[in-house]
Amino acid sequence: MAADSYEDIAVDKGDVIPALEVPPQELYHAKSFWTKWIFCQDAKVIGIQYSITAIAIGLVALVLSWLMRLQLGFPELFPFLGAAEYYQFVTMHGMIMVIYLLTALFLGGFGNYLIPLMVGARDMVFPYVNMVSFWVYFLAVLVLVASFFVPGGPTGAGWTLYPPQAITSGTPGGDGLGIILMLISLSIFVVGFTMGGLNYVITILQARTRGMTLMRMPLTVWGIFTATVLALFAFPALIVSCIMMTLDNLLGTSFFMPAIVEFGEQTEYSGGSPILFQHLFWFFGHPEVYIVALPAFGIVSDLISVHARKNIFGYRMMVWAIVIIGGLSFVVWAHHMYVAGMNPWFGYFFATTTLIIAVPTAIKVYNWVITLWRGNIKLTIPMLFALGFIVTFVNGGITGLFLGNVIVDVPLSDTYFVVAHFHMVMGIAPVLVVFGAIYHWFPLITGRLLHEGMGRFHFWVTFLGSYAIYFPMHYLGFVGVPRRYFEMYDSEFMAVSTNYLNQFITVVALIVGFTQILFLYNIITSSKFGKKADKNPWKACSLEWRTPEVPPTHGNFGKELPVVHRWAYDYSVPGATDDFIPQDIPASQVPNAEVEKT
Amino acid sequence: MFVALLLVLVTLGSVAFHFWSPWWWTEVASNWGNIDGTIVLTFWVTGAVFVAVCLFMAYCVWKFQYDPNRKAEYKPENTKLEWILTIFTAVGVGALLAPGLIVWNKYVTVPEDVVDIEVMGQQWYWNYRLPGEDGILGLTDLRNITDDNPFGINLDDPNGLDDILIQADDLHVLIDQPIKVNLRSIDVLHDFYIPQFRAKMDMVPGVVTYYWFTPIRTGNFDILCMEYCGTGHYAMRGRVLVDELSDYEEWLSEQMTFEEMIASNGKTDLIKLALNKKGE
Numbered sequence: 001m002a003a004d005s006y007e008d009i010a011v012d013k014g015d016v017i018p019a020l021e022v023p024p025q026e027l028y029h030a031k032s033f034w035t036k037w038i039f040c041q042d043a044k045v046i047g048i049q050y051s052i053t054a055i056a057i058g059l060v061a062l063v064l065s066w067l068m069r070l071q072l073g074f075p076e077l078f079p080f081l082g083a084a085e086y087y088q089f090v091t092m093h094g095m096i097m098v099i100y101l102l103t104a105l106f107l108g109g110f111g112n113y114l115i116p117l118m119v120g121a122r123d124m125v126f127p128y129v130n131m132v133s134f135w136v137y138f139l140a141v142l143v144l145v146a147s148f149f150v151p152g153g154p155t156g157a158g159w160t161l162y163p164p165q166a167i168t169s170g171t172p173g174g175d176g177l178g179i180i181l182m183l184i185s186l187s188i189f190v191v192g193f194t195m196g197g198l199n200y201v202i203t204i205l206q207a208r209t210r211g212m213t214l215m216r217m218p219l220t221v222w223g224i225f226t227a228t229v230l231a232l233f234a235f236p237a238l239i240v241s242c243i244m245m246t247l248d249n250l251l252g253t254s255f256f257m258p259a260i261v262e263f264g265e266q267t268e269y270s271g272g273s274p275i276l277f278q279h280l281f282w283f284f285g286h287p288e289v290y291i292v293a294l295p296a297f298g299i300v301s302d303l304i305s306v307h308a309r310k311n312i313f314g315y316r317m318m319v320w321a322i323v324i325i326g327g328l329s330f331v332v333w334a335h336h337m338y339v340a341g342m343n344p345w346f347g348y349f350f351a352t353t354t355l356i357i358a359v360p361t362a363i364k365v366y367n368w369v370i371t372l373w374r375g376n377i378k379l380t381i382p383m384l385f386a387l388g389f390i391v392t393f394v395n396g397g398i399t400g401l402f403l404g405n406v407i408v409d410v411p412l413s414d415t416y417f418v419v420a421h422f423h424m425v426m427g428i429a430p431v432l433v434v435f436g437a438i439y440h441w442f443p444l445i446t447g448r449l450l451h452e453g454m455g456r457f458h459f460w461v462t463f464l465g466s467y468a469i470y471f472p473m474h475y476l477g478f479v480g481v482p483r484r485y486f487e488m489y490d491s492e493f494m495a496v497s498t499n500y501l502n503q504f505i506t507v508v509a510l511i512v513g514f515t516q517i518l519f520l521y522n523i524i525t526s527s528k529f530g531k532k533a534d535k536n537p538w539k540a541c542s543l544e545w546r547t548p549e550v551p552p553t554h555g556n557f558g559k560e561l562p563v564v565h566r567w568a569y570d571y572s573v574p575g576a577t578d579d580f581i582p583q584d585i586p587a588s589q590v591p592n593a594e595v596e597k598t
Numbered sequence: 599m600f601v602a603l604l605l606v607l608v609t610l611g612s613v614a615f616h617f618w619s620p621w622w623w624t625e626v627a628s629n630w631g632n633i634d635g636t637i638v639l640t641f642w643v644t645g646a647v648f649v650a651v652c653l654f655m656a657y658c659v660w661k662f663q664y665d666p667n668r669k670a671e672y673k674p675e676n677t678k679l680e681w682i683l684t685i686f687t688a689v690g691v692g693a694l695l696a697p698g699l700i701v702w703n704k705y706v707t708v709p710e711d712v713v714d715i716e717v718m719g720q721q722w723y724w725n726y727r728l729p730g731e732d733g734i735l736g737l738t739d740l741r742n743i744t745d746d747n748p749f750g751i752n753l754d755d756p757n758g759l760d761d762i763l764i765q766a767d768d769l770h771v772l773i774d775q776p777i778k779v780n781l782r783s784i785d786v787l788h789d790f791y792i793p794q795f796r797a798k799m800d801m802v803p804g805v806v807t808y809y810w811f812t813p814i815r816t817g818n819f820d821i822l823c824m825e826y827c828g829t830g831h832y833a834m835r836g837r838v839l840v841d842e843l844s845d846y847e848e849w850l851s852e853q854m855t856f857e858e859m860i861a862s863n864g865k866t867d868l869i870k871l872a873l874n875k876k877g878e
Contacts (some may be wrong), residue, residue, distance in 0.1 A: 006675055007673060010674065028838075041609075071766060083829050083830070083832065084829050087826075087829060087831075094871075099841055114720055115780075130725045156829070157826075158826045162787055162825075162826070163788060164785065164786045164787070164788035164803060165826065165827055165828050167784060168785065168828070169720075170785070170827070170828030170829060170830070171786075171828045172829060172871055174828070210730060226606065231804045234747065246711075256844070258802075258803045258804030259740050259741065259803070259804065260740070260785045260786070261720070261740060261743050261784045261785055262785055263721065264745075264787075266741065266743070271804075272804075273804065274787060274802055274803065274804070275802060275805075287829055305871055308662075308670065308672035309664070309669075310671065310672075311668045311672065311673075311674050313673070313674070313675070313676075314674075314675050314676070314680050315674060315675070316675065317675075317680050329856075339789065339798050339799050339800055339863070340800045341781075341799060341800045341801070341805060341807040344702075344705075344706035345706070347706070348699055348702070351695060351698065351699060351702070352699075353694060355691045355694065355695045356691070358687065359684060359687050359688050359690050359691060361689040362679070362683075363683065363684060363687070365651060366680075366683050367680075369654055369655045369658065370661065372658035372662065373658050373662070374662060374670060374671035374673075375658070375662050375670045375671075376662060376664050376665065376668055376669065376670040377658065377659060377662050377663055377664055378664040379601055379659070379663070379664070384601065387601070387605065387655065387659065390651070390652075390655060391605065391608060391609075391652055391655075394647075394652065395612075395648060395652050398644035398645075398647060398648055399644075401640060401643075401644050401691075401694060402637065402640050402644075405635055405636065405640065405694055405695060405698040406698060406699070406702045406707060407636055407698045407699075407702040408633070408636050408637050408698060409699040410633060410705065410796065410797060410798060411630075411633055411793075411796040411797075411798065413635075413824075414789065414791075414798075414824040415824075416826060437668065460604075464604075464608070467608060471612055472615065472619070472621075475615075475619055475621035475622065478621060478622055478623050479621050479622070479623070479624065479793070480791075480793030480822075482625075482822050482823075482824050484826040484831060485831070485832040486831075486832040487832055488832075489835075491820050491822075492820055493624045493793045493819070493820050494796065494817065495620060495621070497620050497621070498621060501621065541609060567791075569674070571670060571672075572633065572670035572671070573670045573672055574669070574672055576776065577703040579669060581672070
């Protein structure tokens with residue numbers, strides 16, 4: 001595909017129709033309510049099932065964050081918040097947000113809904129496995145929720161689950177069922193994800209419609225595709241570490257457990273390595289960052305392009321940047337471990353690889369803002385969220401240059417600087433994209449528009465509020481305030497004013513949190529009573545808007561699959577009457593359009 | 599207009615907050631002031647990029663607002679511009695990485711004139727061990743840990759007898775004396791961190807980790823555990839007092855050696871055993 005010149009990508013010369021490589025496949029047709037809506041094999045329904053489950057469990061994590069913030073802003077005011085509960089909330093909040101919300105929503109939710117529609121397929125290639133994938137994910141969520149109700153409560157080991165503390169008695173849930181259910185739930189999640197993930201990858205590689213070369217796919221598909229490949233390589237490291245830790249815990253093996261003295265008692269453990277766990281965890285954990293970020297990169301590229309009425313700048317560079325970032329993400333993991341006690345010589349290697357990632361990432365940022373240059377920018381709600389994403393992502397990206405540079409990380413690691421950094425870059429930034437994407441594709445999914453006024457209010461409070469939460473939080477880290485502290489007491493190194501900053505952050509966090517309820521209200525009411533949308537309300541080029549019916553029905557594309565004649569970004573083509581030419585329009589239908597040579 | 603204005607305000611507000619908020623580093627109290635230097639450098643380089651990108655975006659939003667009578671420019675690629683930006687970014691990244699690695703090299707290269715001390719973490723307090731008159735820390739084994747031998751010092755190693763054991767919150771160190779802190783944990787992960795010293799490293803059961811620093815001003819400094827270590831993590835505090843020589847020696851004379859500690863527990867047979875080894 002590298003050999004494709006830009007002109008080949010942009011548009012077919014003449015009305016070529018590539019031959020069918022395989023005959024059309026017969027679809028599974030549901031007959032009962034159960035097979036149509038519950039054990040459904042239609043990727044669109046599965047995508048919505050994934051999204052609803054992910055958002056529901058995400059709301060639990062949101063409430064947990066409020067409780068944490070109440071403790072941090074106003075310690076001792078809430079007697080029901082003890083240290084053990086606080087650490088359980090921290091752990092479950094982190095784990096839910098990263099795995100059960102963001103991963104599931106981007107790949108299971110958006111992936112399922114958009115991939116077949118965007119590549120011009122009727123469904124995923126393995127619809128049955130796809131259905132099972134969702135239900136296995138659902139089971140993982142149930143096991144996770146169950147851990148809230150077992151004696152001792154859920155694990156409070158921190159979302160990184162570092163041994164030895166994850167399975168010792170000094171940690172909440174560490175000597176009970178809490179940690180075991182966590183490990184089991186994660187293992188189930190990986191099983192479910194693998195079923196879905198193989199589906200996404202194979203569908204993209206094998207089931208694209210005629211004319212849809214890889215280099216004509218919308219960047220949304222490229223982002224989801226690369227993220228899924230990363231996940232298929234990264235999640236095995238998580239599942240093996242979960243299994244090994246479960247064995248250490250239940251059978252007394254010593255994979256991760258060295259000889260230790262637990263509250264004065266010698267233990268039977270001997271010779272295991274806690275650092276080995278950290279390597280395995282971050283070999284999964286760092287790609288995980290990009291598993292969340294790459295779909296966001298892809299989606300935001302499409303939002304910017306559609307709403308600025310301009311092709312994405314440097315499409316091929318954007319594709320390669322996604323692929324290169326994905327590849328590099330596997331050789332940077334130990335930058336989470338600079339002060340973990342590994343051999344200090346690793347620092348040179350991982351600092352170098354980590355900072356190299358900044359180059360393709362910066363290129364993506366440049367290309368997004370250059371796309372705005374001389375665009376015709378519609379400040380729709382999706383566009384606003386995309387702009388908010390760029391601000392928060394650049395902000396969170398540059399603080400990554402602090403933490404990735406090994407010596408700069410030394411004083412900052414495990415402080416609030418880290419908390420602020422990762423919330424900005426893989427919390428707020430991707431979530432802004434999720435919101436933008438929901439406002440963008442809601443008319444496709446429901447045929448109606450979300451309420452404009454509520455949407456704009458939601459954007460401004462969420463964007464400005466979350467920036468006001470996390471930008472100042474970095475400075476707590478400079479002061480030296482440690483993360484994962486239930487209470488600071490009087491600490492000489494901290495000025496009293498830092499407490500006021502914590503109170504401010506808590507108040508803003510509650511406001512931003514409650515605004516999300518308004519967003520949910522908007523979704524629920526607009527899906528029933530919202531303004532009816534046009535068939536292609538944003539005048540987008542990509543195939544998901546080209547179905548005969550909107551919302552798309554079973555099988556997506558009616559009798560004939562669309563044939564693709566051009567890339568997904570033909571906006572404002574000189575000479576064309578409209579300011580967009582959909583992908584399935586051949587050159588003969590827009591005779592005056594001049595695709596500029598580059 | 600409104601959107602562009604707010605984007606400008608967010609950008610300039612961030613810059614203003616950076617310069618005028620009261621929250622910044624504590625005054626450095628060790629030789630690691632050049633870590634602060636690398637951070638300030640990173641701020642200037644990355645801050646400039648942040649401001650440039652955000653203001654450029656705000657300008658575009660203001661200048662190229664939707665107008666149904668206008669068409670956007672059609673310009674899919676610009677190889678030259680893309681290469682210029684790539685090289686520009688690579689140079690910036692190099693400018694951050696090179697000084698960072700030089701300082702890191704200092705951080706991991708322990709000078710020869712250091713004094714070895716040991717900090718031992720356990721849920722949820724600190725213990726300290728000084729090498730005593732021979733200047734050598736005795737070997738330890740976690741399996742030796744008992745109520746009489748809380749550090750698990752190896753009785754076969756005569757260097758351990760004169761080790762000074764401190765089971766209290768406060769550790770005193772001598773100003774301007776380079777120190778190598780040997781870090782040990784007997785249960786879970788911990789991390790020995792003093793904000794004013796900048797340096798930190800996790801303590802991992804089963805291995806001895808380390809870092810070095812030189813205290814450069816007297817005072818009392820909070821010790822924080824920086825690696826989550828269970829329910830009492832936030833309460834795992836201590837204090838380092840950086841002393842002038844006379845204060846330091848006064849404090850040191852009040853501390854007990856391992857030998858004295860065993861004797862005070864009435865376990866003199868253990869001492870004999872160790873002294874016999876020393877004679878061999």
